[in-house]
Amino acid sequence: MVCLVPMMPNDGLRYVEEARRIVSEQNEWRGKKTLNLIASENVMSQGAASVYNSDFEHRYAEGEIGERYYEGTRYVDQVEALLDEALKKLFKCAYVNYKPISGAQANLAVFYAYAKPGDSVMSLDVPSGGHISYREFGAAGCRGLNVHDIPFNPSKLEVVLEELRNKVRQVRDKLRIVTLGGSLFLFPHPVREIATILREEAPDQDVVVHYDAAHVLGLIAGGVFQDPLREGANIISSSTHKTFPGPQGGLILAEGLTDKKISAIRKSIFPGLVSNHHLHRLPALLYTTAEMIAFGHQYALQTVRNAKRLAKALDELGFKVLGKEKGYTESHQVAFDASPIGGGTYVATRLAEANIIVNKNLLPGENSKNSKNPSGIRIGVQEITRYGMKEEEMERVAQMMSEVILSKTEPSRVAIEVEKLRAEFPHIGYTFDAIVQG
Ligand SMILES: Cc1ncc(COP(=O)(O)O)c(C=O)c1O
Numbered sequence: 216m217v218c219l220v221p222m223m224p225n226d227g228l229r230y231v232e233e234a235r236r237i238v239s240e241q242n243e244w245r246g247k248k249t250l251n252l253i254a255s256e257n258v259m260s261q262g263a264a265s266v267y268n269s270d271f272e273h274r275y276a277e278g279e280i281g282e283r284y285y286e287g288t289r290y291v292d293q294v295e296a297l298l299d300e301a302l303k304k305l306f307k308c309a310y311v312n313y314k315p316i317s318g319a320q321a322n323l324a325v326f327y328a329y330a331k332p333g334d335s336v337m338s339l340d341v342p343s344g345g346h347i348s349y350r351e352f353g354a355a356g357c358r359g360l361n362v363h364d365i366p367f368n369p370s371k372l373e374v375v376l377e378e379l380r381n382k383v384r385q386v387r388d389k390l391r392i393v394t395l396g397g398s399l400f401l402f403p404h405p406v407r408e409i410a411t412i413l414r415e416e417a418p419d420q421d422v423v424v425h426y427d428a429a430h431v432l433g434l435i436a437g438g439v440f441q442d443p444l445r446e447g448a449n450i451i452s453s454s455t456h457k458t459f460p461g462p463q464g465g466l467i468l469a470e471g472l473t474d475k476k477i478s479a480i481r482k483s484i485f486p487g488l489v490s491n492h493h494l495h496r497l498p499a500l501l502y503t504t505a506e507m508i509a510f511g512h513q514y515a516l517q518t519v520r521n522a523k524r525l526a527k528a529l530d531e532l533g534f535k536v537l538g539k540e541k542g543y544t545e546s547h548q549v550a551f552d553a554s555p556i557g558g559g560t561y562v563a564t565r566l567a568e569a570n571i572i573v574n575k576n577l578l579p580g581e582n583s584k585n586s587k588n589p590s591g592i593r594i595g596v597q598e599i600t601r602y603g604m605k606e607e608e609m610e611r612v613a614q615m616m617s618e619v620i621l622s623k624t625e626p627s628r629v630a631i632e633v634e635k636l637r638a639e640f641p642h643i644g645y646t647f648d649a650i651v652q653g
Pocket residue numbers: 255316317318319320346348396397398427428429430453454455464465
């Protein structure tokens with residue numbers, strides 16, 4: 216054993232102790248005391264977590280299975296072969312790539328593969344739900360692309376297809392990619408209709424229909440949202456940790472792409488954008504994929520049921536919930552307009568004082584300059600669904616939110632109710648945990 220005298224023992228130890236304290240307090244607080252309603256987060260099962268920290272986190276494996284640039288990769292090859300098989304089975308697709316280490320990086324890979332600087336991409340603007348990575352100030356801009364808005368009707372919460380058709384006619388010569396999907400994502404996008412418009416208006420341009428499934432991947436896996444690859448999308452990019460409850464990371468799925476296009480995305484990821492693809496994620500991703508094959512449908516179904524019930528309950532209590540005419544939501548998300556009750560920042564921070572964690576969000580039709588104090592609140596129920604909460608608990612969650620915001624009850628009093636509710640649901644469901652431990 217190497218035993219050294221530390222150069223600055225007191226200072227060094229202070230950092231060590233602080234790191235341990237912070238992690239322990241975070242685990243206790245977020246794990247036991249809060250209702251996490253952030254739409255982009257989730258928790259891995261105990262089983263997935265048990266294979267997350269391993270020797271893999273110290274290793275490299277550049278290259279492909281059986282063709283690495285490093286030695287010592289026998290077990291990485293085994294994990295990747297299984298992951299390839301399991302993901303293709305779950306998503307019914309011919310090509311998968313789990314090397315991007317985040318959803319934004321997966322988007323950048325798509326932009327690199329299928330467009331060059333000066334080309335155009337169409338995507339939703341941020342208030343309409345688009346993610347920053349496919350806008351001019353995000354990954355699309357980093358690739359030097361011109362970004363055109365997909366027209367969106369803020370009151371109907373729908374893409375305006377006839378306007379889109381006109382826009383495609385205007386920009387068709389340089390249009391290479393249309394990016395669908397988003398961060399505020401209540402209802403499925405018209406993938407089939409848009410693919411048809413592109414075929415009709417730009418048949419010679421070979422425009423790639425790209426669908427960013429970061430938020431809804433778990434719902435797609437569970438078969439309860441839309442099925443983009445069957446509806447005309449050529450390629451899906453995603454995170455692996457939002458409704459899909461895996462380790463943090465990125466993913467590409469594709470079906471029906473030519474060999475040339477597959478080769479382009481593969482090269483844009485490695486050696487383009489990723490060197491080491493953070494191998495410790497892979498066994499946990501495999502584990503979560505297996506859970507989604509086994510339990511994904513029940514989990515996704517309950518998630519959407521919960522979102523609908525929470526939205527209805529909030530509406531009945533007096534919150535201005537979006538999408539009422541369309542059943543509020545078809546996803547894990549619920550959104551409401553907080554402008555009559557103090558604005559997004561006020562509502563989000565007040566709820567956080569009661570340990571109810573949500574995020575403030577721009578709403579469709581809103582000026583994106585309001586991003587520091589937007590009108591909306593976005594909620595996701597996927598994590599509390601994983602803990603086993605159902606419609607009845609959604610009523611209780613809505614009631615607690617109403618107590619804090621509408622009845623102006625002291626948040627610390629509501630925080631006690633939040634902790635009690637959490638204590639009733641200590642275990643993550645829709646997993647093999649009980650079977651594997653038993
Ligand atoms: C639609 C969408 N795409 C991509 C991302 C980026 O994902 P990541 O944080 O994994 O880079 C997000 C982030 O929340 C998102 O909402």
